[in-house]
Amino acid sequence: MRIVINLILAAIVVGLVWVLISSIQEPIAFKAEKEKRENAVIDKLMKIRTAQEAFRNIKGGFAPSFDSLSYVLKNDSFAIVKVIGDPDDPNFTGKIIYDTTYLPAYDSIRAVMGMSLDSLRYVPYGRGQSFDIKADTITYQSTTVPVVEVGVRRKEFMGAFKDPRFARYDSGYDPNSVLKFGNMNAPNLSGNWER
Numbered sequence: 395m396r397i398v399i400n401l402i403l404a405a406i407v408v409g410l411v412w413v414l415i416s417s418i419q420e421p422i423a424f425k426a427e428k429e430k431r432e433n434a435v436i437d438k439l440m441k442i443r444t445a446q447e448a449f450r451n452i453k454g455g456f457a458p459s460f461d462s463l464s465y466v467l468k469n470d471s472f473a474i475v476k477v478i479g480d481p482d483d484p485n486f487t488g489k490i491i492y493d494t495t496y497l498p499a500y501d502s503i504r505a506v507m508g509m510s511l512d513s514l515r516y517v518p519y520g521r522g523q524s525f526d527i528k529a530d531t532i533t534y535q536s537t538t539v540p541v542v543e544v545g546v547r548r549k550e551f552m553g554a555f556k557d558p559r560f561a562r563y564d565s566g567y568d569p570n571s572v573l574k575f576g577n578m579n580a581p582n583l584s585g586n587w588e589r
Contacts, residue, residue, distance in 0.1 A: 421563040424555050428564070431551050434518035435573055436587050441509050442525065442544050443575050443583055448472075452499060456529035456542035460515035463527075467503050467511055471496035519551040528578055539581040545574020 445467060449457045452470050457463035474497060479490035503509050515524045529542040549556035549569035561567045575585035 424560050424563050427555055428552065428567070431519050431553070432548075432573065432587070435546065435551055436585065438514070438518055439525070439544060439573070439575050439585060442514055443585070445503065445509060445511070445514060446529075446542055446544070446576075447583070448499060448503060450540060455531065455540035458527065458529040460524065460527060464511040464514065467499045469500070471498050472502060517546050517551050519553060520546065523550045526572075530578065532579065532581075534581055541576065541578050541581055542583070543574060543576035543578045545572040545576075545586075547572055 445463055446456050449455075449463055449466055451472060452466055457466065474495045476493040476495070477490065478493060479488050480486045481490050500511075503511065515527075517523045517525055523546065525544050525546050527542070527544045529540065531538050531540050533539075547569070548567075548571055552569060556569045558569055560569075573585075573587065576583055
């Protein structure tokens with residue numbers, strides 16, 4: 395009987411040690427995984443923002459879809475205007491010449507930014523999920539301006555940690571909140587992670 399009670403107590407102690415270790419490891423694992431996944435998504439969002447800025451330099455507005463973004467950046471060109479003479483100098487009497495050269499956008503994107511346009515739409519750790527993308531023009535301070543917003547809900551890339559119960563380890567964590575850049579109501583390309 396004494397051996398049985400000792401075995402039961404030993405089993406309870408082992409169980410309690412396991413519960414204690416699990417309760418310590420879960421928040422640490424959550425924090426590490428959240429940081430790793432959010433950093434990967436933020437890195438991709440910054441690349442998309444750079445691509446959208448390149449698109450705006452070519453077309454004057456933002457791409458409303460990843461298909462149009464990819465098509466324009468693969469097939470269109472940046473216009474480089476070289477001004478010969480000084481149009482701002484009232485004493486300049488010579489002829490002002492505007493020399494325009496076109497550089498393929500795809501070469502710049504690939505060489506300078508190291509982007510793959512075909513995989514730009516996919517959310518890291520999202521299992522094929524695409525970023526939500528919206529673009530339009532609005533009237534802002536009596537001027538028509540292009541606006542864009544690209545983002546994804548955290549639950550789409552958090553995997554096993556998408557459950558709201560993990561908010562107990564991080565008071566600012568909400569799996570339904572959106573990690574994004576841009577704003578459809580103002581000409582702003584800031585990311586909500588840059589606060």
